[in-house]
Amino acid sequence: MTASPDPRRTPWRPDLAAAHLRGAVESARFVPGTPHHVTAGTVTLRGAPDETARQTSELLYGEGFTVYDRQAGWAWGQGARDGYVGWTRDSALTPGAPAAATHVVTALRSFLFPLPDLKAPVTDALPLGAEVTVVEESGAYRRLADGGWVFARHLAPVGSTEPDPVAVAERLLGVPYLWGGRTPLGIDCSGLVQLGLHRAGLPCPRDSDMQRGEVGTWLSADGAGVDYRRGDILFFPGHVGFMLDGTALLHATAHTMTVTVEPLADVAARAGGITGVRRLG
Template sequence: MNSSLSSDPRLTPARPDLAAEELKGRVAAPRYASARIATVVHGSVLLRSRADGEAPAASELLFGEVLRVYELRAGWAWGQAAADGYVGYVEASALTFQQYRATHLVTGLFAHLLRAPSIQSPAVALLPMGARVTVIETDSDGLHGRIAERDGWINLRQLKPIGKVGATPHALARRFLGVPYLWGGKTATGIDCSGLVQLVHALVGIDLPRDSDLQLAHLAEGNGQAVAPGVAKAGDLAFFPGHVGIMADETRLLHANATRMEVSIDPLEEVIGWLRRDHPDQPFLGLYRLPRGDH
C-alpha cells in the first residue's frame, strides 16, 4: 500500500469537525476530544477511511491492539491506532474500553479461542498471527492458557511470550506464501505488501510504519542501512513505487502482490520489470537492511 505524504491525514487524528485534544493549538477545529483507550476483542477488524462498511480499508487491527478513540457515533469508533498512528474508523462492536498488559502473541497463521481447555471444545473466535493476548492462568495439564480479553482458552503451543518469538521476520513471512492479496489486510485471510512487512517485524519487536512510503522514509532517516542489490541477503527490504517486499535470498523477493494476487516469491529483476510498466523512470527505490541482528 502507498499514499501521498503531502498532508498525511493517515497519521493525524483531525477532521474538519473534530480533532484530538493534543492537537489543540496546532490544528484548527471547532471541537476537540480526549482519547479513550480501547482494545480490539474481535479476531481482527478493518480500519476504514469512512464510517461505512463499504468504505475502503486503510488497515486492519488485530485482537489485542489498542485504539485511541476520539468519537463514538452510530456504531462506529473514530480513532488512532496506538501501534503505528494510523487513523480511521472501526466498528465499535469490535472494541472494549478495557486495558490489558498482553503477555503472549499468536505465532501460527491462526489460533482458535476455545470455550474450555480442551481440543474438543467449541471455538468462540479465530485469532490471527500477531494477536496479543493476556494469559491469566493455565489448565492443570499446562496445555491451555485462559486469556483476560475474552472468556476463552488457547492452546499454549500456538503462543509465544512477547519478546521470545524465536524466528526471523523473513521466516515468519514464508508462512504466508499463497495467502491471497487484500488491500489493507494484515491476516492470512488476506494481506497487502506493507501489512506483511509490518506484521512480521512487529512479531519480533521491530516497529515499522504501516505504508510502504512511510517504511522507506523511516529506514532512509537512519533507521536502516542502504544495501546494493549485488550484496542483498534474506531479510533485506526492497522498495518500489507503492510496493515493498522482503528478500527471500540474494536474488528473489517474497511479497504480497496484486500481480499474482497472493504472497509469492519472484525474481527481483522480474518484479522490477512489473513496476517498470507504470514507473519507467524509477521502478526500483532501493534495498535496506535493519540495523539489528534480525536476519
C-alpha cells in the same frame, strides 16, 4: 499551520481532532480520547463509517485503540501499535486500555474456545502477532483476561521474537493478497513487511511510503550496484517486499493475488523500477 498533518497517523479531521493536538493543528473541535482495546480476533479499519468504504488496515486482538468519535455503530480513533487512524466497528472494542500482555500468538491463527476443550465450538480466531493476557491455566489451554481459551503451544511469552523476519514472511507463502490486510487470513505488501519485522521485535510503520522513510538503513534510491542480502527491503512505486536471497523477492502482490516469490528482475520490470533499498541491522 502551513500544511495538514498526515491523517493516516494523526487523529485529525477539519471538524474534529484529538485534544493533545490543540495548537498544532486547525480543527473545529478538540476532544479527549477514550481508551479501548480490541476483543475481536481481527477487525477492519476503514476510511469512512460505512461497510462499503475501502479497508485501509486492520486491528488485531489485544491492540489498544483510542476513540475520538462515534457514528451509528462505528468508532473513529487511533491504534496503539502502529498509530494508524480510521473507523472500526464499535462492537469489536471494549472500553479501557488492554491489560498488560503476557503472551503473543505464534501460530498463523489460533482458535478461541469457550472452554478448554478442542471439541468446544470455536468463538473466534486470533492471528499471528496478536497479544493476549493469560489469567488461568488448564491442561493444554490458557484462559484470557477477556474470556475464552487458547491452545498453550500457540503462545509464547510476550517480548519473545523470531530472529529472521523473512522466515516469518515465508510462513505466509500462498496467503491471499488483501488490500489493507495484516494477518495470515489475507495480507498486503506493507502488511507482510510490518508483520515480519514486528515478530522480529523491530518497530515498523503501516504503509510502504512510511517504511521507505523509516525502516532500517538507507542504501540506494534505485538499487544500482547493491549486493542484495536476505532481509533487504525493496521499494517500488506503491509496493514493497523482502529480498529472499540475492535475486528473488518475497512479497504480497496483486499480480498473483498471493504472497509469493518472484525473480527481482521480473518484479522491477513490471512495477516500473526500484525506488529504494533499505537494510536491517
